[in-house]
Amino acid sequence: METLITLLVGVLVAVGVYLLLSKEMLRIILGTAILSHAIHLLLLTMGGLKKGEVPLLTETAAEYTDALPQALILTAIVISFAVTAFLLVLSYRVYQESGLGLRGQEDE
């Protein structure tokens, strides 16, 4: 399972990098969003996918799943959400201000 997710992370990173290298602002922003999804998945995988019971103290469970990566991802998701929102507003502002749809180049 871990291997499968890691491969998925690889695919997402490839897609993200491809989008990031394109010339259109919107694609670049989507690229950053996909990249951040990839890294969140990687964080989850690094902590080990479901290994045992829910991390609540019970009498029967022998092993618990590590809850920390999920807490980390939650924080990271919120941050990347905020940054993506800011980037979208910023690029819209750039577009309004100067008609620049691309990185520093005139929009055709």
Add this chain to the structure above:
Amino acid sequence: MNNILVLPMILPVLVGVMLVFLRPYIRVQRVLSVLTMIASAAVAAYCLQHIHLNGIMRLDFGDWLPPHGILFVGDSFAMLLVLVACVVSSIILLYAFATTGIETEVMFFYPFFLFLVAGVNGSFLTGDLFNLFVCFEVMLLASYVLLTLGGRKTQLKEGITYVLINVLASWFFLLGIAYVYGVLGTLNMAHIAVRVAETGQGPLLTLIAIIFLIVFSLKAGLLLYFWLPGSYSAPPIAVAALFGALLTKVGIYALYRMFTLIFIHDPIIYKIIGVLAIVTMIAGCLGAIAYSDIRQIVSYNVIISVGFVLTGLAVATNTAFQGASYYLIHDMVSKALLFLLAGTVVYLTGRSKFNEISGLIRNYPLVGWLFFLTMLAVSGIPPFSGFIGKVYIGLGAIETGSYVLLAVSFLSGIGVLYSLLRIFLNSFWGETIISEDDQKPFQKKVGLPLVLLAILVVGLGIGAELLSPYIEDAANALTNPEQYIRAVMGDDLE
């Protein structure tokens, strides 16, 4: 008692949130924000003395003992930086009062200013790797807003580059964190250090170390500085000064923390940092000499000093760490002053190229002489603040026989001097081009923060002796990571 350790971060956050609701009352916002910075500085000064007397302070949030919870750790190195950051940013605030227009101030300028300082202080104090990431993001988001606030075309354009490069850097940061957690199963920095020492720093850990080196080099502007000159010369003067004084220093601090505490077992890393520092200094000098735009030149000076401070890390002896601590403090103060002066010149003349301006010293003698003083301080001429740091870093380099580093870092001083001397000779001397009737009035409230910073620059040079006990503490903590680890993990080390 240790609870006050959180104040330098939490005070600006709380007051910043409060100021959001006080939007129409600009005067109240100004007073509250400067009071907050002064209070944070006072707390930091108290903590510094406390650390000097009683050793490293630690605060476990929610009483979750390490390595389980998030914690703040205040050692002398971090606390010195917090103190200087608070003092410098309160002086920059004074300058912002005089120069930031009401239309910018009303768009939540002061809350974001405070959030930025909160992020910076949090990054200095935290003892948890993921918490460091969060504090970085707090600081960066505030800096995105401050950089683009006002919405001029260059600001927006540089803003896009700056945001994208930092998103990418944060991505690498998370990558490093994921790997560390996967390999070592902990994020507490002291605990990571213990485990790295136990398992030995194999190739996998060295790879992780290099990922962190990339991340923090991007933030600090070590070699990966291409985004820096543009985005530091776009925003309003006060913001540019804040960036120049604080932002790269956080990256430098993180590099020092990483490579004096955690990844200390593989000497190849220090060689890499040394090479990076040399290339950074040379490239910074070339940039500073190549441009004729004053704000660009000043931005390239930031890059040179980043390279210089990191030669201290590459050398990695106690003496070099002392020098680096001195130099970091000096650099925060003098870069703030340099950015403010450059901005003031551009503001007063309306031009940004130094060869289009001349004879300013007759119109504005105070600005001229302050610029002269700053130039001497930045290039490390006694009795100003840059001298002592340079001497100690140089001594450290001689101790370890790193003569190439020594030569390049001292020659970079000449580059700094030359680039600023050109501005001084061209813009301040020569024929006066602005007649007394046309000149913009130089207000006292603009002059006050400049004079305050200049007093600090001179004071740090002459009063270096007073600082030395704290600097020695900082250097000792950096040389003996066991001190830090023991303060966090307790005496038994698990």
